[in-house]
Amino acid sequence: MSRGIRRGRTFLLAAIAGTAIANNYAIQPALTDVAARLDVPLSVIGLVPTAALIGCTSGFALLLPLADRLAPNRLIAGQLTALAAALVVAASATGAGVLLTAYVFVGAAAGVAAQAGSIVGRHARPERRAAAVATVAAGMSAGILLSRLAGGTLADVLGWRQMLLVFAALALLGALAAALLLPSERPPFRHGYLAALGSLPLLLRQHSQLRRAVAAGGLWYFAFNLVWVTLVLALGRPPHSLAPTAIGLYSLAGVLGFALLPLTGRLADRYTPGTVIIAGMLVAAAGTALLATGLDTPPVSALGLALFDAGCFAAQAANQSRVMAIDPDRSGSLSSVYLVLYFIVGAIGTALAAPLLAAIGWQGTSLTALAALLAAAFVAHSGIRRATVDPRARTLTPRR
Numbered sequence: 001m002s003r004g005i006r007r008g009r010t011f012l013l014a015a016i017a018g019t020a021i022a023n024n025y026a027i028q029p030a031l032t033d034v035a036a037r038l039d040v041p042l043s044v045i046g047l048v049p050t051a052a053l054i055g056c057t058s059g060f061a062l063l064l065p066l067a068d069r070l071a072p073n074r075l076i077a078g079q080l081t082a083l084a085a086a087l088v089v090a091a092s093a094t095g096a097g098v099l100l101t102a103y104v105f106v107g108a109a110a111g112v113a114a115q116a117g118s119i120v121g122r123h124a125r126p127e128r129r130a131a132a133v134a135t136v137a138a139g140m141s142a143g144i145l146l147s148r149l150a151g152g153t154l155a156d157v158l159g160w161r162q163m164l165l166v167f168a169a170l171a172l173l174g175a176l177a178a179a180l181l182l183p184s185e186r187p188p189f190r191h192g193y194l195a196a197l198g199s200l201p202l203l204l205r206q207h208s209q210l211r212r213a214v215a216a217g218g219l220w221y222f223a224f225n226l227v228w229v230t231l232v233l234a235l236g237r238p239p240h241s242l243a244p245t246a247i248g249l250y251s252l253a254g255v256l257g258f259a260l261l262p263l264t265g266r267l268a269d270r271y272t273p274g275t276v277i278i279a280g281m282l283v284a285a286a287g288t289a290l291l292a293t294g295l296d297t298p299p300v301s302a303l304g305l306a307l308f309d310a311g312c313f314a315a316q317a318a319n320q321s322r323v324m325a326i327d328p329d330r331s332g333s334l335s336s337v338y339l340v341l342y343f344i345v346g347a348i349g350t351a352l353a354a355p356l357l358a359a360i361g362w363q364g365t366s367l368t369a370l371a372a373l374l375a376a377a378f379v380a381h382s383g384i385r386r387a388t389v390d391p392r393a394r395t396l397t398p399r400r
Contacts, residue, residue, distance in 0.1 A: 004378045010120055011130055012181055014139025016076060016174045017113035020083060020144035023106050023167055024052040028229070029159040029244035032236045037160070040054050040096045049229055051100045053347035055107025058157075060339040063111060066195060067118040067332030073182040076112055080175035083109035091161045098319045107296035109171075113140050121324035123188070133324065136267050137317040145309070148232075152248030167309050201336050207326050207334075212379060214338055215275050216277060218345030220284065223369035225346045226293065229353035230365045231305075234295060251358030253305035256343035274317035275382050280318070281377035284311025285370055292366035315376070 027034065028049060030217040066075055086109055090102035154163035202208055218247040231250065235242045264272045287307025295301050323338045349369075356365045 008279070009182065010135050010138075012177060013076075013116035013120055014136045016139075016178060017116040017136050018143030018146075019167075019170050020080065020110045020116075020143070021113040021140050022147035022150070023083065023087065023110045023171075024049070024056060025144055025147040026163065026167060027103075027155075027229075028232050029148050029152030029236075029247040030155035030163070031232065033155060033244065034099070034160055037092070038096060038099070043354060044096050045099075046229075046233065047100060047351070048103050049225075050204045050347055050350045051103040052110070053106035053343055053350055055104035056111050057108075057340055057343040057347060058104070059111030060114060060336050060343060061200070062197070063108065064114055064118065064335045064336035064339065065200070066191070067122075067335075068187060068330060069332075069336055070188045071184045072119050073179050073184050075115060076178035077175040079109050079112040079115070083112065084168040084175070085170040087164045087171065088127075088288075091164035091168070111339075112367075113143070114335055117320060117330070118324070118335045121321070122331045124327050133321045134317040137313065137320065141309075141313045143177035144363070145255060148251040149245075149248035150246035152246075154245060156245045158195035180330075200333060200340075203330075203337050205336060210323060210337060211327055211335060213319050213323050214341045214380070216322070216376045216379040217316065217338065217342045219233035219372045219379065220281065220312050220315055221342050223288070223372040224308075224377075225349035226353055226365060226369045226372075227308060227357070229350050230357045230362065231295075233357055234362050235325060235356055240295065250302070250305060251310065253302040253304070254335035273322040276318035277380040278314045278377050280313075281369065281373050281380065282311070282312040284308050285373045285377070286391035287311065288366055288370040288373060292363050292370065293312045295362060311373075315380075317379055361382065376379075 007151065017176065031045050031048065033044060034040075035042045040043070063079065086102055086105035090099055090106060093099035093102060113136075117133055118139070120136050122133045151163055151167075154166055158166070169222055169283075204214070211323070232247055234240065235247045235250070236244075284307065287304045289335050290304030291302075293300060320335070320338070326334055349372075353365070357366065360368075
């Protein structure tokens with residue numbers, strides 16, 4: 001696959017990324033039903049999203065660097081096949097232990113979505129890198145946004161076990177497409193696999209841009225998971241007591257973020273990623289402030305979610321393009337460092353959702369997320385100021 005990756009393959013990787021990452025979220029609207037069917041407390045089943053994020057983090061650490069070593073067709077097809085197998089195990093689970101373990105593997109295999117972004121980022125022309133990464137990010141965003149609606153609807157119609165089997169079939173279809181259509185050339189690599197893993201912490205020490213990207217991204221992903229998991233739990237219990245399909249409909253509010261991603265990529269190519277990140281955080285903060293007013297008025301909640309998702313997705317696309325631009329030939333390893341730490345912080349937000357909802361309620365949890373978003377904007381602003389006075393920070397200086 002030569003530089004200037006063809007648009008058809010970019011769209012294929014975007015579709016694979018979306019259908020893969022959806023598996024981290026599709027079961028969330030059905031968590032109350034899963035808890036009832038397995039006769040397990042909701043507080044325990046509420047750890048399923050956390051297990052998926054733990055798996056994703058492990059996959060990013062151990063599997064994402066393989067994008068710098070293996071042929072795209074073999075790498076993507078292999079991970080999607082593993083994803084399908086993990087979903088089958090989850091669908092057959094008879095207890096919480098098996099389900100949680102299966103979701104660790106689901107999350108690890110769903111990390112193929114990040115490998116798709118890394119492959120595109122490596123092969124895109126420098127002046128089109130952010131736009132190409134944004135296309136894959138748009139696919140991931142569509143998967144995240146529509147996963148709760150699709151998962152909730154399928155769970156209502158077929159049951160949650162059959163819903164997981166449908167997603168397993170989609171993963172196998174993606175594996176077949178990847179094996180047949182993605183390139184078979186293996187990228188050149190400079191070190192062995194274990195050496196590459198050992199060098200990951202060094203990358204964080206070497207690149208201040210990577211450290212700032214991790215800090216800002218972790219803060220908004222903490223807020224993103226905190227808001228969405230708390231929202232699902234709050235809507236599923238009294239006084240709202242919504243069905244999984246109704247809860248899933250709330251995810252449609254994030255379509256605004258999905259629609260703006262191509263524009264985000266073009267803006268990040270033209271200006272600085274840091275500028276796009278700050279704008280995204282301010283938009284997300286405005287949405288979170290609306291959400292903090294309560295969930296009793298669905299139109300207000302929908303507007304708040306639309307702004308919240310739009311800001312977070314725009315910032316993530318810009319941030320990933322900034323990470324890959326540090327060294328495109330090591331985009332897999334750089335993305336591994338970024339996403340491991342990004343998802344660790346996100347997993348903390350997921351794990352804190354239920355306890356915070358019980359302790360300080362929906363409004364207090366929303367304000368906690370708002371504080372994290374404003375902190376992310378401050379980190380991004382500090383990066384722009386540093387780039388202004390540091391001529392070596394070329395990837396952050398705007399084109400004139």
